[in-house]
Amino acid sequence: MGMVTGVVDTAKQVVKRRITQRGLLGAERPQDPARWRIVTIDLPPQEVLPGGKAPGPLADWQDAIELRAVPAPGGRGTELGARLRDPHTDRAPEGLDGETPVQKLRSALRRAKQVLETGEVLRADEPSTTEPTVTNAPLRSAIKDSGGEGRL
């Protein structure tokens, strides 16, 4: 049974990696956990960082992250950037998607954008109608991490 579980787990990791891998059409790119992650928010800078105060879920990081906000070109709003001061920080807030600090930071940035633009974070349908099976385990895992993964 243990060997079967091990094979299934390995297959899950391979398929999950195929689903979420970076650089689909080229060489896999090494991730730099210290680089800026940036979203563009369709609001002026003074509404994105009012008085320098971090918006929504980004506020919970306190000084574990750096923030910057600059006007986006062409009247597209504000480019809001966030960067981990320590890529291995253990101060990531609870309740965000993902497991690593980088994943949690992506999740926080996306949620901050949604809160600023729409007033709340869009929730996935629940209770889900999906039935867990061995074959959909990799996809379930990828979905669970989706808010913290991606190209952000």
Next chain:
Amino acid sequence: MKALTWKGVNEVEVQTVPDPKILNSGDAVVKVLRSTTCGSDLHLLGGYIPFMQSGDVLGHEFLGEVVEVGPGVTKHKVGDRVVVCSFVACGRCWYCKNELYSLCDNGNPNPALTEELWGANPGGCYGYSHAMGGFSGSHAEYIRVPYADVGAFKVPPGVSDERAVFASDAAPTGWMGADLAGTKAGDVVAVWGAGAVGQMAARAAILLGAERVIVIDRFDYRLDQAEKVIGAEVINYETTDVDAELRERTGGRGPDVCIEAVGMEAHSPGLQHVYDQAKQQLRLQTDRPTAVRQAIYSCRKGGSVFVLGVFAGLVDKFPLGALMNKGLTVRGAQMHGHRYIPMLLDRMANGEIVTEHFATHVMPLDDGPRGYDLFKNKKDGNLRSVFVPAG
């Protein structure tokens, strides 16, 4: 409640699932009155879009009655009869403000899947896999509608359920193709595919002033509808050399505008189909782009090609040389339905757009598996199976 769910490749089942509920302040819960199959569902059924899970509720083109609203909903109240755009869009991000609703930044709770696949994530879509947000579909007695003020539209009293349901997706998708392809008075427009979307693209082209509109398909019963109801000319590609026929009908130039309304499971006579089918089954390409190739090849120099059919990933033998050397403009999009639906409902009310003929088979939700069998296999003259969950 009852719902029609995807159980595996080419396997659907009616089962009992939890009722939807209000999760965000802008949500509404809608009792589904009509929900139709769509050609793009077949890509899910066939396993070509590998982001479905057993138990996922299908369906994205629907009309219903509002039975509950969240505290943030201001435009709708309980009892409203609404048609809901198949795409989930917030109405507040830059893309929505620029009427590019299917590109909404805030409509897809699973952004990473499509960011990795396509470089960025579009908005969400009901019943269209976890890549498009994992929202439950409309082949159910009830459905949750996020951002209801943005995506739900009151249906004028004079428009029947059978007509209005197609304002959810087929009509705005077709209209968008003709509109964004730049159709103008005097153009010759060719449309590949005589399903509901192709017929709506043809009708839109006529209403936008095209001089001639030619619809291409292989099923005579679909071409008959395009000719007799929509008012287009037709070509059956199994009995006619399409490129030669288009040249003859356009003075040797080729159509000014070519609209592809077929998608990733295109058919064609001859070896090309065998080649594409083999490569798709071997996963050497994800999509069969037969109609796109022909549209690019047949389009006049300097003309416009619009890709309306759904594609998932990568294709082989894409005629980039023809595109470049003929100076073509090629565009594509999922549907920005929110910008067209009010106008389309008005046109449905005054009779300029009719759609009831699409609903060749209307049936209760319990007959869902039979409905998809008829639809997928083009049995009994099926153009669309329409489900009546309360029936």
